[in-house]
Amino acid sequence: MSQPSSPERPPNAQGVPGQIPVVVLAGFLGSGKTTLLNHLLHRSGGSRIAAVVNDFGAIEIDAMAVAGALGDSTVSLGNGCLCCAVDAGELDQYLTRLAQPSARVDVIVIEASGLAEPQELVRMVLASEHPGIVYGGLVEVVDAAEFDSTRERHPEIDRHLGIADLVVVNKADRAADGERVLRTVRELAGRAAVVPATYGRIDPEFLFDCRPSEERIGQLSFDDLHDEGGHGQEREEGQDGHGHAAPGHTGHLHAAYESVSFSSEVPLDPRRLMAFLDSRPEGLYRIKGYVDFGVQDTANRYAVHAVGRFLRFYPEPWGRAEQRLTQLVLIGSGIDAAALAKELESCKEDAPHADEHSMWGVLRYVQAPEETDPDR
Numbered sequence: 001m002s003q004p005s006s007p008e009r010p011p012n013a014q015g016v017p018g019q020i021p022v023v024v025l026a027g028f029l030g031s032g033k034t035t036l037l038n039h040l041l042h043r044s045g046g047s048r049i050a051a052v053v054n055d056f057g058a059i060e061i062d063a064m065a066v067a068g069a070l071g072d073s074t075v076s077l078g079n080g081c082l083c084c085a086v087d088a089g090e091l092d093q094y095l096t097r098l099a100q101p102s103a104r105v106d107v108i109v110i111e112a113s114g115l116a117e118p119q120e121l122v123r124m125v126l127a128s129e130h131p132g133i134v135y136g137g138l139v140e141v142v143d144a145a146e147f148d149s150t151r152e153r154h155p156e157i158d159r160h161l162g163i164a165d166l167v168v169v170n171k172a173d174r175a176a177d178g179e180r181v182l183r184t185v186r187e188l189a190g191r192a193a194v195v196p197a198t199y200g201r202i203d204p205e206f207l208f209d210c211r212p213s214e215e216r217i218g219q220l221s222f223d224d225l226h227d228e229g230g231h232g233q234e235r236e237e238g239q240d241g242h243g244h245a246a247p248g249h250t251g252h253l254h255a256a257y258e259s260v261s262f263s264s265e266v267p268l269d270p271r272r273l274m275a276f277l278d279s280r281p282e283g284l285y286r287i288k289g290y291v292d293f294g295v296q297d298t299a300n301r302y303a304v305h306a307v308g309r310f311l312r313f314y315p316e317p318w319g320r321a322e323q324r325l326t327q328l329v330l331i332g333s334g335i336d337a338a339a340l341a342k343e344l345e346s347c348k349e350d351a352p353h354a355d356e357h358s359m360w361g362v363l364r365y366v367q368a369p370e371e372t373d374p375d376r
């Protein structure tokens with residue numbers, strides 16, 4: 001891969017004059033990609049990071065979670081996996097915007113949705129005609145605690161690990177058998193560097209160093225980056241009979257998944273929401289967003305994350321001019337989207353009155369101080 005360099009741009013952090021590395025950050029739903037990106041944004045020292053954030057659901061929860069740290073150095077692409085919702089030309093336009101010389105960016109990170117096909121994204125970056133950027137490698141984040149069950153449901157995860165340049169085995173604090181997971185990932189990841197992490201806390205240098213060799217790109221473009229149909233045999237669609245595939249996407253991880261987006265200006269009743277969350281169906285793997293509990297806590301909004309059976313709330317002070325709003329995205333396979341939306345509707349409070357006991361259910365799932373992400 002050789003791209004001409006632009007003479008006016010100073011050498012970037014990787015020492016390649018004029019070219020900005022574009023790193024693809026991928027990993028299954030809830031593995032910790034946004035957490036890792038936020039860590040990098042807070043700990044990158046003098047390096048300037050720009051980001052392209054891609055949400056699967058219609059409400060851009062991930063973009064909200066990184067926007068504060070990035071301002072206009074972020075481009076947000078909601079509603080659909082980047083690998084199918086955007087073509088290479090469009091991606092190029094976004095990269096051009098972020099790579100303007102005046103922004104003096106050292107690295108651009110593309111945070112894929114948790115259901116994107118990483119090889120499609122790598123292919124798009126390699127296809128970029130922008131002379132100022134260069135493919136900077138694929139980082140795969142693995143949820144060590146959910147690794148076995150995710151792999152069972154989605155054997156294609158092995159293929160994703162096989163094409164990565166750096167694998168971050170995240171949630172080391174939650175994994176019952178972290179060492180074994182690490183060994184398995186090392187076997188699957190081939191020549192990639194594999195690092196364990198908690199809350200995505202990796203040395204930012206890894207990001208700049210994960211650049212693939214020319215030889216490896218050659219290997220990828222031939223074996224793994226071929227177009228539609230090349231990975232059709234491994235598809236999950238049809239296995240559980242709940243595929244919601246868009247034409248041409250049938251081999252993709254996201255083919256069998258649906259999302260529900262819910263927004264409400266009426267606060268939610270904490271007891272009703274907890275009853276909903278406690279009885280959430282198996283297929284509903286991921287929930288994320290922000291909840292307004294109205295009079296029950298006027299000072300804070302509650303960020304909520306469910307990943308598999310794991311559930312956490314994170315109270316965060318409302319901004320001074322911030323609109324009080326609940327915004328949730330639910331992602332799952334084999335879910336009844338209409339029924340879930342209806343259930344959420346019925347969680348809205350009807351007659352607001354402060355009741356100190358009503359928050360107890362929620363508070364049981366508030367992160368304990370010893371397990372807190374320092375970059376939140």
Ligand SMILES: Nc1nc2c(ncn2[C@@H]2O[C@H](COP(=O)(O)OP(=O)(O)OP(=O)(O)O)[C@@H](O)[C@H]2O)c(=O)[nH]1
Pocket residue numbers: 027028029030031032033034035036062113114115170171172173174197198199200286288305307312371373
């Ligand atoms: N205990 C623990 N929780 C973590 C760790 N890393 C991330 N989390 C939590 O896992 C949840 C999901 O993290 P995110 O960073 O939003 O995951 P993501 O991969 O961006 O999610 P999607 O974009 O939906 O695929 C959040 O509640 C995080 O706080 C970790 O190392 N340990």
